[in-house]
Amino acid sequence: MAMAYERPPQVGRILPGFAIIGWRWISRHPAMVIGPVLVPFIFLYFLRLISPPQDFPLQVIGAMLFTTQNIGSWVLGDSATYRLEAYLEELFIASPVTRLQYMIGLSLSNLIAAVPALVVLAIVLALVTPVPWYAWPVLIAVILLLWVLVSAIGMAVSTRIRSRRVVWPVGSLVFTVLGMLSPLYYPLSVLPPAWQTVTRFFPATYAALLVQGTVGVPGTVSSNLWVDAGLLGLFTTVGTAVALSFYQWRDR
Amino acid sequence: MAFSFVDRYTWGYTVTQLRVQLHDFNVVIAPILIQGVLLIFVYILNPALITYALIGALVYSMFQMGQRVQNEAAYIRVDSKLPELYLPGPLTPEGYFVGMSLGILGSNVGTFAVLAGILEWTHPLSALAWLVLAAVLFAVFLFTVSLGYFVSTLFEDDRAIQPYATIITNLFGVLPPVFYPLSLLPTYWGPLALVLPTSAAAALVEAAEGGLVSISSGGIALAAISLTLEALALFLFTLAWARRSARER
Numbered sequence: 390m391a392m393a394y395e396r397p398p399q400v401g402r403i404l405p406g407f408a409i410i411g412w413r414w415i416s417r418h419p420a421m422v423i424g425p426v427l428v429p430f431i432f433l434y435f436l437r438l439i440s441p442p443q444d445f446p447l448q449v450i451g452a453m454l455f456t457t458q459n460i461g462s463w464v465l466g467d468s469a470t471y472r473l474e475a476y477l478e479e480l481f482i483a484s485p486v487t488r489l490q491y492m493i494g495l496s497l498s499n500l501i502a503a504v505p506a507l508v509v510l511a512i513v514l515a516l517v518t519p520v521p522w523y524a525w526p527v528l529i530a531v532i533l534l535l536w537v538l539v540s541a542i543g544m545a546v547s548t549r550i551r552s553r554r555v556v557w558p559v560g561s562l563v564f565t566v567l568g569m570l571s572p573l574y575y576p577l578s579v580l581p582p583a584w585q586t587v588t589r590f591f592p593a594t595y596a597a598l599l600v601q602g603t604v605g606v607p608g609t610v611s612s613n614l615w616v617d618a619g620l621l622g623l624f625t626t627v628g629t630a631v632a633l634s635f636y637q638w639r640d641r
Numbered sequence: 642m643a644f645s646f647v648d649r650y651t652w653g654y655t656v657t658q659l660r661v662q663l664h665d666f667n668v669v670i671a672p673i674l675i676q677g678v679l680l681i682f683v684y685i686l687n688p689a690l691i692t693y694a695l696i697g698a699l700v701y702s703m704f705q706m707g708q709r710v711q712n713e714a715a716y717i718r719v720d721s722k723l724p725e726l727y728l729p730g731p732l733t734p735e736g737y738f739v740g741m742s743l744g745i746l747g748s749n750v751g752t753f754a755v756l757a758g759i760l761e762w763t764h765p766l767s768a769l770a771w772l773v774l775a776a777v778l779f780a781v782f783l784f785t786v787s788l789g790y791f792v793s794t795l796f797e798d799d800r801a802i803q804p805y806a807t808i809i810t811n812l813f814g815v816l817p818p819v820f821y822p823l824s825l826l827p828t829y830w831g832p833l834a835l836v837l838p839t840s841a842a843a844a845l846v847e848a849a850e851g852g853l854v855s856i857s858s859g860g861i862a863l864a865a866i867s868l869t870l871e872a873l874a875l876f877l878f879t880l881a882w883a884r885r886s887a888r889e890r
Contacts, residue, residue, distance in 0.1 A: 424804040431811045435679070438825045440686035470800050474720070554716045557803050558671030569678045579685055 403490050404497055411498025425506040429456050436574055444575065446518035446606040450528075451573035453510045454596050456503050457532050458568045461539030462560035463499040464492075468547035469556045471495075488638040496540035507532065514604075524603040531596045531621065538592055538625045539564065541632035548637045573597050577610045592624035644735045644880045651736035654727070658713075658744020673752045675810070676701045679820050690821055692764040692853065693843070696774070697820035699756050700842045702749065703778045704814050707785025708806045709745045714738075714793035715802050724887065734887030735880045742786035753778075770850035777842035780872040784838045787872075787879035794886045813839045822847065822854050835864040838871050 429452035436448050472478040481491050511528075514520060546563055550556060570584075571593035577585055588594045598610070599617040662669060676698040683694040717723045727737055760766065766774070788809070796802050813819075817833075817840035818826050826834055834840040835856075841864035847854035848861050856864070 418801050418804065424807045427808060428811050431816045435815050435820065436682065436686070439683060439690060439821055444686075466800065466803070474799075553720050553799060554712075555665060557712065558665075561671040561674055565674045565678060569674075569681065574682065575685055 403486055403494050407494030407498045408501065410494075411501035414498065415502045425456055425459065425503050426509060429453075429506060429510060432574070440575070443607045446514065446604070447576060447601055448574050449510055449514045449517060450600050450604065450606065451575075451597065453507055453514070453528070453532065454535060454593060454600070455568050455573050456506050456510065457535045458539050458564055458593060460496065460499045460503050460536055461543035462564040463502065463543070464495050464540045465543035465547045465550075465560045465563070466556050467495050467499065468544050469550045470553065472547070473550070473553055482638060488633060488636055491638075492540060492544050492633065492636070493537075495544070496536060499540070500536060518604065518606055520604050524600070524605075527603045528600050531600050534621055534625045535593065535596050538628045538632075539567075541629040541636075545632035545635040548635060567591060568593060571597060592621060592628065595621040595624065644884075645733045646736040646739040646880070648733075648736065650730070650732040651740045654732055654737060654740030655743040655747070658741050659747040660744075662709075662713075662745055662748035669748055673702060673705070673749075675814075676705075676756075679815065683820060692760070693822045693847065694820045695756060695760040695763065696846050697843050699753060699760070699774065699778065700781060700819055700839055700846075701810075701814045702752050702756060703781045704785045704839050705810065706742070706746055706749065706782060707787075707789035708810055709749075709789070710742050710786045711789035711793045711802065711806055713741060713745060714790050715796055715799050717741075718793070719797060719799045728887050734883040737887070738786075738790050738879065738883040742782070742790070745786075746782065766846075766850050770846055773849035774846045777845050777868060780868045781838055781842050783872040783876040784868075787875040791875075791879050791882055794882065813837065819843045823856065824854060831860070832863065835860055836867045838868050841865075841868045 432455075433445075433448055433452055437445055440448070468478075471481075478491075486494075542563065543560070546559060547556075550559060571588055571591045572580065573593060577588065577594070577598065580588065595617045598612045599614055599621060602612055602614045602617070679701075680691070680694050680698055683690050724737065728734060732740070792805065792809070793802065796805075817837050819839045823831060823834055823840070823844050835844060844854060844856060845861065845864050845868070848856045848864075
């Protein structure tokens with residue numbers, strides 16, 4: 390007699406599944422939360438000592454965006470580990486999951502580790518400077534756009550990695566350089582003109598200018614916020630599409 | 642307990658590690674990014690502090706050697722399982738630890754040369770300050786590679802190590818007065834900073850270069866004694882730990 394078999398649902402469980410993976414990872418390794426929370430604060434403390442106090446709100450915004458940008462490095466690490474060490478990627482490729490769903494899932498699981506740091510930094514921002522109500526949705530939208538873009542970059546870079554040993558160095562190289570060349574922790578105006586031009590090629594620059602301008606922190610350069618928003622959106626759309634096209638989604 | 646790490650096998654492993662490190666440019670270049678970033682921050686936000694930051698960058702670069710040892714030792718043990726191949730041979734466990742540390746240091750000589758060159762160009766140090774710098778860098782090297790090797794043996798998951806490495810480098814390298822002068826720190830934190838190996842090393846060099854920082858003779862003694870004791874104690878402990886933890890698992 391054939392047994393009654395209820396076919397499990399094929400869709401709708403991917404994101405919650407990855408969310409559980411993200412939660413399990415940080416609940417088993419508390420350093421995964423402590424690190425992202427602690428490091429921006431250590432940087433902020435250092436910057437507070439060496440720079441003018443009026444730059445502090447700008448630096449808190451920078452810390453939020455830098456934390457978001459670091460998610461790309463973590464996605465890179467997870468993607469490479471799943472493929473090289475756990476051989477999990479082959480399982481996902483054989484499943485109904487698409488590469489975009491896989492990327493969003495991995496990104497979501499890593500966003501969970503960054504959320505405590507982002508919440509604490511948001512509270513600090515509200516304490517150190519008046520934040521208009523409309524700036525919060527802008528800040529959240531910018532963080533989400535940056536999160537999608539850096540996750541896609543992380544996935545694209547991870548696909549070229551052949552050894553676990555270089556995961557951390559490559560991640561640091563890509564995301565530290567991207568983050569530090571952009572005016573996240575200092576006003577764009579203090580940079581030499583040539584450097585200012587170079588920063589215009591980095592998406593985090595527009596993220597920083599948009600949030601700084603919307604919040605209205607001291608030290609902000611005058612900038613057309615609509616143009617900044619448009620360029621950030623363009624960078625995210627094109628960058629994500631290009632990065633995903635680089636990501637090899639097949640058996641190797 | 643007599644340790645054996647001054648022999649041709651240790652030297653051979655040092656050269657092996659040096660070649661392994663130099664084989665991968667990413668591995669060599671990535672650990673010097675943070676000090677580059679912090680130097681840029683100081684240069685942009687407060688150029689008057691650049692000499693302190695350059696001395697700090699040298700100390701921090703040496704501290705980073707420990708994190709490289711931590712990553713490399715964990716990778717070799719957890720991923721490649723190479724210690725099972727190395728250690729049944731004539732290479733002693735302590736020679737394995739020392740050889741790895743020296744090889745990694747050797748691969749980073751260029752970083753120290755560049756930073757020292759910039760320091761000499763922007764603020765020529767006295768002969769005494771250079772001697773003190775060499776001595777404290779050696780002490781920081783002993784401390785950091787010992788810490789890194791010890792921490793690496795506590796993990797079975799290569800992926801979990803990096804967050805701890807990040808926390809350690811920031812707590813020792815960015816938070817205390819390594820890239821900035823001791824005088825910017827609230828007074829009550831001063832003794833603690835002089836006990837931490839990285840900030841003690843930076844303070845000793847700045848004190849030797851008269852006029853950079855004002856520390857009492859008691860403070861100098863505290864920094865010198867702390868750094869020496871911490872480096873030697875941790876190094877001896879890790880030599881013993883390397884021997885104890887070197888068995889097939």
